[in-house]
Amino acid sequence: MSILKSIIEHINYVASAILFVIGLYTVLTHSNLLKKVIGINIIETSIFLFFVSVGYVTGGRAPIVEASGNHVYVNPLPSALILTGIVVAVSITAYALSLIIKLYEAYGTLDMDEIMEARSGQTNE
Template identity: 45%
Template sequence: MGLSLAYWVVLLLFGMGLYCILTESNLIKIAVGINVMEAGLLLFLVRLSYSPGDLAPLMGPTTGPGIADPIPHALTLTAIVIAASTTALMLSLIIQIYRHYGTVDIEEIRSKMQ
């Protein structure tokens, strides 16, 4: 396949994160899986906006061609901030679940709920 390495890393991270979410029963590990998936997605956004030889969008005294598109970079920054916010809320909810049920395993929580 002619995909560049970055895309393979994106697919690996995304697949690993999704596998973790689908198979793990520990809530903390599910949160980690979501974050790994997000990392893959952010790498995808940054890679999409980049052509080989592009420079970072920092303008010096001389501005030449081949500057990377700054808009996806700003969008990625937004996505990182939202990801951090949702992770904070996720972990807080997990802490509260642990205090209430004494475990973070979803199978055990399910059996305790009945």
């Protein structure tokens, strides 16, 4: 019973680990470049969830200085880091998708194995 209670109390960490494994499995097992980008986005999302979960404080308040009281405050640094990470992740995803479009125009496929075969055939000539 205590294991179930512990899992329920830390469900954010469990969900983050599950999302990470799903994304890693997707990246490692699929040769379609679009599916790989989706897997990388799932991994990024799991890391964002993990950092936000670490920064959460039960009963914490916004870090606004008040004149009275002894309060527990939430650390704003994880949220700021995650906002920066989201911007970087969106930028990298947009760049990766533009590269995928160029690869599709050049080779007519998104399958990494077929692209590698076509590239090896071009270098032998």
